[in-house]
Amino acid sequence: MAIKIGIIGTGGIANFHARNYKEQGQRVELVACCDLDINKAKKFAETYGFKNVYDNCYDMLKENELDAVSVCTWNSAHAECTIAALNAGCHVFCEKPMAMNKEEAILMKETAEKNNKLLMLGFVLRHENKTKSALNLKKDGRLGDIYYAKASYLRRCGFPGGWFGDKSRSGGGPLIDLGVHVIDLARFIMGNPKPVSAYGATFNKLGARLEIALGEDAWKSMTEVDKPIFDVEDLATAMVRFDNGAVLHVEASFNLNIKTPTTTVEFFGDKAGLSLNPFELHTVVDNKLADIEIYGDFKTDTKWTNQMNNWLDAIEGKSKLISTAEDGVMLMKILDAIYLSAKTGKSVDIE
Numbered sequence: 001m002a003i004k005i006g007i008i009g010t011g012g013i014a015n016f017h018a019r020n021y022k023e024q025g026q027r028v029e030l031v032a033c034c035d036l037d038i039n040k041a042k043k044f045a046e047t048y049g050f051k052n053v054y055d056n057c058y059d060m061l062k063e064n065e066l067d068a069v070s071v072c073t074w075n076s077a078h079a080e081c082t083i084a085a086l087n088a089g090c091h092v093f094c095e096k097p098m099a100m101n102k103e104e105a106i107l108m109k110e111t112a113e114k115n116n117k118l119l120m121l122g123f124v125l126r127h128e129n130k131t132k133s134a135l136n137l138k139k140d141g142r143l144g145d146i147y148y149a150k151a152s153y154l155r156r157c158g159f160p161g162g163w164f165g166d167k168s169r170s171g172g173g174p175l176i177d178l179g180v181h182v183i184d185l186a187r188f189i190m191g192n193p194k195p196v197s198a199y200g201a202t203f204n205k206l207g208a209r210l211e212i213a214l215g216e217d218a219w220k221s222m223t224e225v226d227k228p229i230f231d232v233e234d235l236a237t238a239m240v241r242f243d244n245g246a247v248l249h250v251e252a253s254f255n256l257n258i259k260t261p262t263t264t265v266e267f268f269g270d271k272a273g274l275s276l277n278p279f280e281l282h283t284v285v286d287n288k289l290a291d292i293e294i295y296g297d298f299k300t301d302t303k304w305t306n307q308m309n310n311w312l313d314a315i316e317g318k319s320k321l322i323s324t325a326e327d328g329v330m331l332m333k334i335l336d337a338i339y340l341s342a343k344t345g346k347s348v349d350i351e
């Protein structure tokens, strides 16, 4: 039996969901999609072959017997749409960040548990082939004890426009949008340690930088606004402490005066260091410092296919979710603590 799919929110990232569902052929049936902008939803449905189209998720959920729903709305609608879909008996694949804050995230997790449904978070970097290799290196003891890590997602001129700078819809700037990916990845490879405190600072010095042209490949919101609001940070930096004593340094920007934009995580163990981008071990061989470049199937971008396979396998009961609601809640706790610390100037405990 094909898994009956619905998509809520048919903007930019929804295309990645739809394309990857389509690649699964007969395994799925693209039943319905919805967007507040009905014309956008209609065009999306035509492109991918969804049968039914709506301008809200409630009618879509009521009128269709869906098995699984992707939530691809702006962040402030994640909790509402996810909870509605879970209560309608669907498994939910919710885009990152999980929600606007930890309270919403906990409610989403509890709703999934109450309904005995899966709730997957779109931490797509967990599904990179490189991530698997990094986990194997750690498991083989090549890094030793990881006591420090650095997670960076820095853009020089990369504000996506639309709602991304409007705090009431995004919940924040690059920390909640980009930082969330690399913080989660760092935590995942470190073995999901529990965060205990965070100290952070945020800045809004360069603003939206709309006067500077974005690169062709820059992510752009597909939601049109007359003039984007920008009441979020353009840079966030933080230290997160975990219960195993390890510390993670985080930095995330939309706009920063740096030469080379970067997305990477570096791990520092007592046997070796590992950087993900480029993928290299930093160690000692024969009493000499050595940098070892690791080759593999890292260039082809299989992360979306891997993520989709994990999602559908979990629905079919063939495997466990790699990125769970629990992970989403942990991330929201870290983000909330960093934002609070940035406001108060003090370290914030995480329960």
Ligand SMILES: NC(=O)c1ccc[n+]([C@@H]2O[C@H](COP(=O)([O-])OP(=O)(O)OC[C@H]3O[C@@H](n4cnc5c(N)ncnc54)[C@H](O)[C@@H]3O)[C@@H](O)[C@H]2O)c1
Residues within 6 Å of the ligand: 008, 009, 010, 011, 012, 013, 014, 034, 035, 036, 037, 040, 055, 056, 057, 072, 073, 074, 075, 077, 081, 095, 096, 097, 122, 124, 162, 163, 177, 219, 220, 221, 222, 223
């Ligand atoms: N996994 C990734 O790498 C990745 C990349 C980009 C964006 N995202 C995430 O995907 C989500 C969407 O981002 P985007 O760039 O596609 O935004 P977008 O602006 O292109 O599209 C968002 C769409 O959601 C619709 N929408 C909002 N509230 C809705 C509701 N209640 N019901 C139905 N439709 C609703 C809007 O009308 C809009 O069409 C965000 O949470 C973002 O963080 C993830």
